[in-house]
Amino acid sequence: MFKKAFEKLKAGLSKTRKNFLGKLGDLIRGHTTIDDDLMEEIEELLISADVGVHATMTIIDRLQNRIKIDKIKDPSLVEGLLKAEIAALMGEGSYELDLSAVKPYVIMVVGVNGVGKTTTIGKIAARLKQEGKHVILAAGDTFRAAAIDQLEIWADRAGAQIVRSQPEADPAAVAFDAVDAALARNADVVLIDTAGRLHTKVNLMKELEKIKRVVQKRLPAAPHEILLVLDATTGQNAIQQAKLFNQVVDISGLVLTKLDGTAKGGIVIAIKDELNIPVKLIGVGEQVEDIQDFDPHDFVEALFA
Amino acid sequence: MFEDLSNKLESVFKQLRGQGKLTEKNIKDGLRDVRRALLESDVNYKVAKDFIKRVEERAVGEEVLRSLKPGEYVVRYVHEELINLLGGKFQDIQVAPQPPTIVMVCGLQGSGKTTLCGKFARYFRKKGKHPFLIAGDIYRPAAIHQLQVIGKQLDIPVFSIEGEKDAVTICRKGLAEAKRLGHDFVIIDTAGRLQIDEAMMAEVERIKHEIQPTEIVFVADAMIGQEAVNVAKAFHDRLAFDSVALTKMDGDARGGAALSIRAVTGKPIKYIGVGEKMDALEPFNPEGMASRILGMGDVLALIDKVQSEVDLEKAKKMEEKILKQTFTLEDFLEQLQEIRKLGPLDQLLKMVPGADKMMKGASMDERELSRVEAIIRSMTPQERRHPRIIKGSRRKRIAKGSGTTVREVNRLLEDFRQMQKMMKKMGAMQRKGKALGKMMNMKIR
Missing domain, CATH: 1.20.120.140 (SRP54, nucleotide-binding domain)
Structure with missing residues (x-):
């Protein structure tokens, strides 16, 4: 999908890089031997990036193993090894959305409150529109005050069509209508917005399941993509979020938002390791163009480049 | 894991x-x-x-x-x-010696500022204040409208200026309007901003300078990770905020960030958001939170709740009924309502030590309770007192009336029968216990 320039991505990640590299470089230069102190400092670095205790331990165990097997003595080599271990955890492969396969391609966007779902949809819509696609948005957040208006403004900016209903209407019906409209109007993509919900609210999670089920009544193969939006500032709770949303609707990928701040979003390493859910897109700002493809290699490179 | x-x-x-x-x-x-x-x-x-x-x-x-x-x-x-x-005991939002009290809310994007503003307005109106909301988020699409919708729901005025590009102007004019109308509690919603966004941080600083708020509340999402420290510190360096509100505490995040923010800024957490509804705001209770963190359950909060909401007279009568085995479906309904007055079930259970663990996996479906209530309400008073008379056609009627199925009615009746059986045993045990106690007392004497 987004094969354009990665200016913003680089700008976004460069902050991450500066923070991480600066510390990592300083840290390694401060050691003449590979010892427990060095390992503890690397541990602190990873935990401070929200990688989490479990994934951090995994990374450090693997790192120490490699050091032992290869009989490495020079601390300056540790940086490369660390990078390699994280890359291995993140896995290889391309995560581009393949829109050419089906029409309409239905993308449903879910997540807890305040992570940036509506903004993400607006940005995806704008990019797809630029690529000449016919995009329809489904205003499925019928709960939060003014959420429909927020999406409508984004639809205007992006030049996308919107299917909306009254506040407090059934979101499943809105989603159904949007897919129906897409079929009738021969649209390329449907983006379904949903209300933010905490993953612990059983009823709200059931509602999500229902939206998916109802969409499938109109188009059995849909949604072709269910994206979970994660705020990069979120800590360990993100694993819980991924786990529970995945149980209910089978998440196909993550969107990591707010990477333009200083948050590192290290939790996606743990999520990939534990649940094997890849990051597909990243959000790096509030402007229309501030969304980019996620490349695991770039991500790791950016952390240590 | x-x-x-x-x-x-x-x-x-x-x-x-x-x-x-x-x-x-x-x-x-x-x-x-x-x-x-x-x-x-x-x-x-x-x-x-x-x-x-x-x-x-x-x-x-x-x-x-x-x-x-x-x-x-x-x-x-x-x-x-x-x-x-x-931090020690609960401290409330400061009140200005000369009204109006001005509360300014700030924080990162998506932390829940706008919702919190609505909750504050409702909460302090209940405490006898006359709140007035100012919509200072001119950036996020429909943010102003969101606050207007909330204001309308609560019937609390919301000040905004259509098309105004300067948040400081909106706040200044809004404050003048609040004073003119005689409101004594002004709440200012500001746009979400990254702590490293220089222009945006300068803006909120200008608002502070212009408005001189009585209290600046920093809003943090309970799910925030290690970044909490950097974000809180940066906001504190710029604004010297007075207190912290933790939102989305109704999730399963343990909110370790609360400790971090407190440690780096020294400012107390005063309120927590526990749901999307406008009444889901609670004073922060350090003891309760520490206990909860340690797995002792937030028993203090539960006792408070029970004492403020439950009718003790009724509870006593209920106990007698259980002992005398005259407990009917009518009583059951009444008790159900008493429990529901306390709030959502999953939140109640969180306060009970160990319950969290026990209930893991078991879903606490609030709607299940609503169905039970509907079934009992669809019975005649006689049926509620003597469930034995509920046979086939009555069951059908009850199911129809309550929008449930005969199977659900059957299950409720069966559950109730089991409960009565248990109560019988309990009652018997209690009587025996008393008798035994009397004997013991005699012997001791």
Whole structure:
């Protein structure tokens, strides 16, 4: 999908890089031997990036193993090894959305409150529109005050069509209508917005399941993509979020938002390791163009480049 | 892999409890687990490290070594230190000596500022204030409209200027309007901003300078990770905010960030958001939170709730009925309503020690209760008193009337029968117990 320039991505990640590299470089230069102190400092670095205790331990165990097997003595080599271990955890492969396969391609966007779902949809819509696609948005957040208006403004900016209903209407019906409209109007993509919900609210999670089920009544193969939006500032709770949303609707990928701040979003390493859910897109700002493809290699490179 | 901090610490201290004496080594072992638990709850790395050091210094003492149950000492120390770190007794939002009191709300994008503004407005109106909302978020699409919708729901005025590009102007004019209309409690919603966004930070600084708020509240999402420290510190450096509100506490995030923010800014957490509805706001309770973190459950809060909401007279009558075995479906309905008055079930259970763990996996479906209520309400008073008379056609009618199925009606009746059986046994035991007690008393005399 987004094969354009990665200016913003680089700008976004460069902050991450500066923070991480600066510390990592300083840290390694401060050691003449590979010892427990060095390992503890690397541990602190990873935990401070929200990688989490479990994934951090995994990374450090693997790192120490490699050091032992290869009989490495020079601390300056540790940086490369660390990078390699994280890359291995993140896995290889391309995560581009393949829109050419089906029409309409239905993308449903879910997540807890305040992570940036509506903004993400607006940005995806704008990019797809630029690529000449016919995009329809489904205003499925019928709960939060003014959420429909927020999406409508984004639809205007992006030049996308919107299917909306009254506040407090059934979101499943809105989603159904949007897919129906897409079929009738021969649209390329449907983006379904949903209300933010905490993953612990059983009823709200059931509602999500229902939206998916109802969409499938109109188009059995849909949604072709269910994206979970994660705020990069979120800590360990993100694993819980991924786990529970995945149980209910089978998440196909993550969107990591707010990477333009200083948050590192290290939790996606743990999520990939534990649940094997890849990051597909990243959000790096509030402007229309501030969304980019996620490349695991770039991500790791950016952390240590 | 992820369990909450309370579960973690519970198991850690269970290990400690099993050991006879507290040695330097097993303190270290135990505390390493405590540290890990803190980190998994998103307590900042350095904050956790300091915390552990403090506890360790206190725990490795002769006094502890002499004690019989060393593990419990550590539990107490950890608990005390947590309370210390979270701050002492509850403090409310400051009131301006000269009205209006001006509360400014700030924080990152998506932390829940606009919702919190609505909750504050509702909460302080209940306390006799006359709130007035100012919509200062001119950036996020429809943010102003969101606050207007909330204001309309609550019937509280919302000030905004269509098309105005300067948030400072909106706030200044809004404040003048509030004063003109005689409102004594002004709440200013500001746009979400990154702490490294220089232009945006300068803007909120200008608002502060212009408006001179009585209290600046920093809003943080309970799910925030290690970044909490950097974000809170940066906001504090720029604005010297007065207090913190933690939102989305109704989720399963343990909110370790609360400790971190408190540690780096020294400012108290005053309120927590516990749901999307406008009444889902609670005063922060450091003891309760520390207890909850340690797996002791927020019993204090539960007792408070029960005392304020439950009719004690009714409860006493209910108890008598149970003992006399005259408990009917009517009574059951009444009791159900008493329980529901306390709030959502899953939140109640969280306050009970151990219940969280026990109920893990079991879904607490609020709608299930609504269905039970509907079924009982579809019965005639006679049926409620004598469920035995409910046969086939009555069951059908009840199912129809309550929008449920005959199967659900059957299940409720069966459950009730089981409950009556149990109560019979309980009643019998209680009577025996009393009789036994009397005999014992006689003997002692």
